[in-house]
Amino acid sequence: MESKLEDRITLLDGSRIIIESAVAAGAEVFTGYPITPANLLYAYAGKRFPVFLPAPDEITALQWLCGFSSVGKVGVTATSFPGFALMLETLNMAYLMELPMVIILAQRLGPSTGSATAGAQGDLLLLRGCISGGYPIPVFCPADFKDCQELTHQAVKAAIQMRTPVILLTSKEMIMTNRSFDLNEFEEKEKVSLKYFENGKPYKPYLADEDTMVPPFLPLGNNQHQVRINSSTHDVNGFIQKATKEALDNTKRLKVKIEEGMKEFNFYSLNEIDEARILLVSYDISSDAVLEAAKVLKTRNVLVSTLILKTILPVPENILSILEYYEKVFIVEENLSGLLREILFGIQSQSNIYGINKIGEMISPEDIIAEVSSN
Amino acid sequence: MVQELRTETKIPYCPGCGHTVATNNMVKALGKLNIAPNDIILVSDIGCCGLVDPLLSCHTIHGLHGRAAALAMGVTLGLNNKTKKVIAVQGDGGATIGLQNLLEVARQNVNMTLIVQNNMVYGMTGGQISGLSQEEFKETILPELSSIPPFDICLLAHVAGASFVRRIIGRGDYSEALAEAFAHKGFSLVEIVGMCIPYGIDDIRELTKISAQELTLENDKSVFSVTPENKSSLFKSIKYIEKKYKSNLKGKMSVLIAGSAGEGVQLAADLLTQAGVASGLYATKKGEYPITVGTGFSVSEVILSDKEILFTGIDKPDVVIVVSEDGLRKISKNIGEDSLVIADHTLQMPIHNKLFTSEFRKAAGKKGAVLSAVSYWLKMSDVIPIDALRNAVSKHKHAKDLMTLTE
Ligand code: SF4
Numbered sequence: 001m002e003s004k005l006e007d008r009i010t011l012l013d014g015s016r017i018i019i020e021s022a023v024a025a026g027a028e029v030f031t032g033y034p035i036t037p038a039n040l041l042y043a044y045a046g047k048r049f050p051v052f053l054p055a056p057d058e059i060t061a062l063q064w065l066c067g068f069s070s071v072g073k074v075g076v077t078a079t080s081f082p083g084f085a086l087m088l089e090t091l092n093m094a095y096l097m098e099l100p101m102v103i104i105l106a107q108r109l110g111p112s113t114g115s116a117t118a119g120a121q122g123d124l125l126l127l128r129g130c131i132s133g134g135y136p137i138p139v140f141c142p143a144d145f146k147d148c149q150e151l152t153h154q155a156v157k158a159a160i161q162m163r164t165p166v167i168l169l170t171s172k173e174m175i176m177t178n179r180s181f182d183l184n185e186f187e188e189k190e191k192v193s194l195k196y197f198e199n200g201k202p203y204k205p206y207l208a209d210e211d212t213m214v215p216p217f218l219p220l221g222n223n224q225h226q227v228r229i230n231s232s233t234h235d236v237n238g239f240i241q242k243a244t245k246e247a248l249d250n251t252k253r254l255k256v257k258i259e260e261g262m263k264e265f266n267f268y269s270l271n272e273i274d275e276a277r278i279l280l281v282s283y284d285i286s287s288d289a290v291l292e293a294a295k296v297l298k299t300r301n302v303l304v305s306t307l308i309l310k311t312i313l314p315v316p317e318n319i320l321s322i323l324e325y326y327e328k329v330f331i332v333e334e335n336l337s338g339l340l341r342e343i344l345f346g347i348q349s350q351s352n353i354y355g356i357n358k359i360g361e362m363i364s365p366e367d368i369i370a371e372v373s374s375n
Numbered sequence: 376m377v378q379e380l381r382t383e384t385k386i387p388y389c390p391g392c393g394h395t396v397a398t399n400n401m402v403k404a405l406g407k408l409n410i411a412p413n414d415i416i417l418v419s420d421i422g423c424c425g426l427v428d429p430l431l432s433c434h435t436i437h438g439l440h441g442r443a444a445a446l447a448m449g450v451t452l453g454l455n456n457k458t459k460k461v462i463a464v465q466g467d468g469g470a471t472i473g474l475q476n477l478l479e480v481a482r483q484n485v486n487m488t489l490i491v492q493n494n495m496v497y498g499m500t501g502g503q504i505s506g507l508s509q510e511e512f513k514e515t516i517l518p519e520l521s522s523i524p525p526f527d528i529c530l531l532a533h534v535a536g537a538s539f540v541r542r543i544i545g546r547g548d549y550s551e552a553l554a555e556a557f558a559h560k561g562f563s564l565v566e567i568v569g570m571c572i573p574y575g576i577d578d579i580r581e582l583t584k585i586s587a588q589e590l591t592l593e594n595d596k597s598v599f600s601v602t603p604e605n606k607s608s609l610f611k612s613i614k615y616i617e618k619k620y621k622s623n624l625k626g627k628m629s630v631l632i633a634g635s636a637g638e639g640v641q642l643a644a645d646l647l648t649q650a651g652v653a654s655g656l657y658a659t660k661k662g663e664y665p666i667t668v669g670t671g672f673s674v675s676e677v678i679l680s681d682k683e684i685l686f687t688g689i690d691k692p693d694v695v696i697v698v699s700e701d702g703l704r705k706i707s708k709n710i711g712e713d714s715l716v717i718a719d720h721t722l723q724m725p726i727h728n729k730l731f732t733s734e735f736r737k738a739a740g741k742k743g744a745v746l747s748a749v750s751y752w753l754k755m756s757d758v759i760p761i762d763a764l765r766n767a768v769s770k771h772k773h774a775k776d777l778m779t780l781t782e
Pocket residue numbers: 387388389391392393394423424494498499570571572573574
């Protein structure tokens with residue numbers, strides 16, 4: 001138990017890691033309205049972000065962030081369902097305008113105001129459909145402290161690289177619980193920066209790069225090229241156009257842009273046990289219980305593999321083939337109806353797909369062990 | 376030679392529309408001020424007036440209904456550049472949707488202009504009345520609401536703190552009045568009362584008669600802007616914990632600590648957690664208290680383990696430390712048959728075979744009771760050495776007072 005000189009062991013919470021990582025990745029602005037359980041994120045943001053602006057409501061917070069983003073300053077906000085609901089229209093605006101930003105959604109028990117101080121995993125289906133038309137929005141979800149750093153970094157990077165709002169999905173227990181942790185486990189990360197259009201040709205704000213489908217960025221107000229940004233259906237010049245081919249092609253591009261762009265952001269952790277025919281799948285805070293249950297089951301000679309999803313949306317293609325490989329799949333999530341289960345398998349019940357669900361308190365390893373043992 | 380601000384795009388508005396007059400006056404006013412198109416950022420709202428983007432060769436951003444003021448505020452603060460002129464344009468509909476946004480930018484007095492083109496109706500959706508419709512105008516389309524007065528958007532913005540507001544009745548050449556607002560340093564709001572031919576007032580004499588009076592109001596106020604400031608890493612300010620003690624713990628041990636708000640429950644739990652880590656253990660800690668943090672219970676859950684801790688929930692805790700009525704009421708249902716319970720002497724405890732009581736509150740005072748109960752437990756168990764707790768206490772800013780509680 002000798003303490004090594006290089007040990008950097010401390011007690012900390014996920015909120016601190018997320019905010020630190022966002023700024024280290026290059027985010028410059030935080031706007032927000034406090035809401036439980038995202039309050040710690042807000043508090044740390046005030047101490048760390050180069051620009052921190054308390055907004056009078058969540059709509060204003062996200063509109064401000066869009067303004068900053070349109071002049072090349074990438075920002076972050078943090079909220080929970082009630083605030084996120086207010087942000088929805090502006091989130092759609094940012095998506096169609098193609099403005100990079102990260103929205104941290106800290107889940108809590110709903111419906112409605114629900115219980116501010118009770119954790120939950122209840123917002124995944126909302127995220128799946130939050131862009132009108134069903135367009136994919138990237139959703140990253142940390143399952144432990146290392147992820148809090150890594151996935152926040154990746155969220156900022158994905159936002160900048162694809163010029164899009166990105167959701168960092170988390171929940172109360174992940175960002176408020178203190179844990180002992182060795183800071184040496186974190187890797188140094190490079191800042192990501194927004195690349196500007198540098199071509200001598202005339203600038204068309206929504207003329208996308210043919211490979212990435214991402215239009216090169218220029219900030220509003222620059223001295224060289226006029227920039228037009230638009231949240232209504234628009235052509236490559238940024239002019240409103242109602243359902244012309246050019247404008248619809250621009251809208252269709254958004255789907256491909258995210259689907260293709262997300263291929264390099266496929267994060268999950270799969271622990272495959274030889275001969276296991278059972279797979280436990282989870283994300284966010286329930287992952288802890290899954291990993292602990294798997295250990296206990298192993299001591300009882302029940303072999304299970306585990307799959308923790310970290311890039312949740314759009315669902316990476318290879319995830320489906322992992323799922324297909326198993327005879328029984330248990331999906332563990334803190335909600336009643338099985339949101340991830342519905343995203344992965346639809347609403348038609350399948351005899352080999354099981355949900356382990358609960359609300360009001362964390363799903364425990366015992367809950368999982370009991371379900372696996374009885375099925 | 377300054378590039379023309381007005382593009383060749385044809386005006387999209389109905390003949391006689393107030394928005395055409397407003398657009399021409401805006402172009403003329405900006406020309407008078409000699410601002411280059413690349414120094415202008417036009418932020419447009421939804422509605423007929425939001426069709427202005429293609430008419431101008433400056434930077435444009437076309438957003439949501441009602442949100443032009445908020446979006447423009449983000450643009451202005453983000454640019455932080457006095458040579459750039461940010462102008463937001465919205466109608467009377469947008470002004471009421473985004474009233475909070477409008478008041479906020481006025482209150483903060485950010486350096487930009489908001490033009491509210493008030494034609495007293497929602498033109499794009501078929502001529503419904505708005506919150507800015509005058510009584511006399513409503514009489515013609517919705518008499519039952521004609522007794523309700525409109526918002527005076529100029530007065531609202533003025534009271535909220537806008538450093539310049541002006542109402543213009545939109546006829547003829549008012550570019551000089553607009554130019555003054557554009558040139559103002561700080562937030563300027565201009566309400567332009569104008570005509571909407573198919574649905575609103577279609578006669579300029581009628582408009583002049585019905586409209587609220589023209590006015591200009593000023594507040595002497597400093598302009599708000601933000602300069603980015605580099606701040607140090609959040610990891611810089613945290614203390615590392617040196618592992619200099621030894622623990623005999625094998626496996627996981629969960630401790631539930633309960634007391635009253637303001638009596639140091641969370642602090643005692645923090646110190647215990649630090650002591651655990653200093654003894655080479657893994658540890659987790661979470662707190663729970665009512666939303667009104669200054670009253671009622673305060674509870675903390677600590678888990679210590681010689682192996683990495685995954686699941687951080689506690690069903691039946693191994694140890695319960697409870698020192699007040701509030702605390703007991705909150706956690707009594709969590710006490711398990713096998714839980715070791717340390718309680719204040721005064722509490723009405725249920726019968727329990729592993730119950731230890733002492734006069735913590737009486738001896739250590741209500742604010743010292745929790746830490747002295749935690750120390751009591753550490754001394755009777757051999758989970759972590761009491762010196763590890765004392766070492767954690769010694770680093771606290773009130774170390775002197777706290778230390779006596781561990782004795
Ligand atoms: S409907 Fe009214 S506001 Fe719209 S363009 Fe015609 S006159 Fe102008």
